[in-house]
Amino acid sequence: MVDISADYMGLKLRSPLVASSSGLTTHLKDLKKFEESGVGAIILKSIFEEEIIHYAQESLTRMSVSPSIYPEALDYFELEYEQIKDPLSDYLNLISSAKKELTIPVIASINCITAEGWLNYAQKIEQAGADALELNLFILPSDFTRTSQESEAIYFDIVSKVLEKITIPVSLKIGYYSAALGLLIQKLSETGVKGITLFNRMYAIDFTTDTMEFTTPNVLSTPSDISTSLRWIAIMANRVKCDLAASTGVLNGDAMVKQLLAGAKVVTAASAFYLHGIPYAQDMLNDLKRWMVANDYTSLDAFRGKMSKDRTYNPAAFERVQFMKYFKDR
Ligand SMILES: Cc1cc2nc3c(=O)[nH]c(=O)nc-3n(C[C@H](O)[C@H](O)[C@H](O)COP(=O)(O)O)c2cc1C
Known part of the structure; x- marks a missing residue:
């Protein structure tokens, strides 16, 4: 008999597979299907700060939002705003009905781009009964007026303000743009967050050469997309003061096993x-x-992290970034 239960952010999960925030975690009927299918927890579709800002038009001028911080969010907004009447109350209703109808933990998600204004919503999300809150933060370092430290200070600013406001566990879901990514993740893990998710999938851009129109390729991951998060879960395992959740490219059970071997507490998909x-x-x-x-393991702890950089027989593999030998003769 194998035990696949996992502890994540102090929550007891019956399995390490977590439904990642997406359009599939927007409706109660789908949340129930996830529960029936064995996932350990569900991360609801993010509520985007832009949704709230656009809804409350009068706040817009006060908050001086820079869309360059996270243009992806604006696209989500454009896609879905038409259907949104009151984004916040819809979201709070979803949390409370999910809590009534489900037994597994329900994690809310906010996509934030500033530390001001919307923080009371974090409290409302807590009051609605969410078991935890994931902050979906993705800072594209494309603002020429900000140094890397100034960009990264935004993470710490947002986290500290949220942690002052709520008591449920908070996790951070981040991207991988940082000149000192390992140190950034380590420092973020020391802020009091209970989990860090590595990494969000970036909204890809492309355009055609005939009509020069923007397109949206590769919305969904392929198996090879696992490699960036696999590398960083393995590098960061045992070097952080919070749990690590793996995200991106986990398309089957084997990929889930890989992320657990690398050191992830849970795996999101x-x-x-x-x-x-x-x-x-x-x-x-x-x-x-x-x-x-098949491998004689009865619990996740028995093998978690066996392929992390600290414990593998070949730690250098995780540091290798150049193709030295491959395709040499081609
Ligand atoms: C259609 C779609 C919508 C998504 N919406 C959100 C979202 O609202 N908030 C969020 O944090 N991530 C969102 N994501 C990202 C996923 O949660 C996940 O991190 C990403 O897709 C990588 O995981 P995967 O390879 O298992 O798909 C979305 C992904 C997709 C495909």
Whole structure:
């Protein structure tokens, strides 16, 4: 009998597979399907600061928002704003109905770009009953007026203000742009957050050469997209003061096992469910159990981190970034 329960941010999860924030975690009926399919927790679709700002038009001028901080959010907003009447109360209702109807932890998610104004919403989310809050922060370092330290100070500013306001566990979901990524993740883990998710999938841009129109390629991940988060989970495992959740490119049970071996506490997935349906979570979990039985592991702790940089037989593999030998003769 294998035990696949996991502790994440102080929450007891029955499995390490977490439904990542996406359009699939917007409606109660889908949340129920996730629960039936065995996931350990659900991260609701983010409420975007822009949604709230656009709804409360009068706040806009007060808050001096710079869209360059996170243009991805504006696209989500454009796609979905039409259907949004009152984004915040819809969101709070979703949290409270999810808490009434589900037994697994429900994690709310806010996409924030400033530390001001909207913080009371974090309190409302806590009052609505969310078990935890994930802050979806992605700072594109493209602002020529800000140094890297100034850009990264935004993370710390937002985190400290949120932590002052609420008592439920807070996690951070970040991107991988930083000149000193390892140190940034380590310092963020010392702020009091209970979890860090590595990494959000960036909204890809592309355009055509004939009509010169922007397109949105590769909305969903492919298996090779796992490599960046796999590398950084392995490098950061045992070097942070909070739990690590892996995100991006976990498309099957084998990929989930890899992230646990690298040192992730839990593994989040979205594309897998867009591609194969929500019940596929059960297949992924069955694959995990089969792998554990085949390798004589009875709990996740028995193998978690065995391939982390600290513990693997080949730590240099995680530092290798150049192709020295491959395709030499081609
Ligand atoms: C259609 C779609 C919508 C998403 N919306 C959000 C969101 O609102 N908040 C968020 O933090 N991540 C969002 N994500 C990112 C996912 O949570 C996840 O981090 C990313 O897709 C990488 O994981 P995957 O490879 O399992 O898809 C979205 C992803 C997709 C595909």
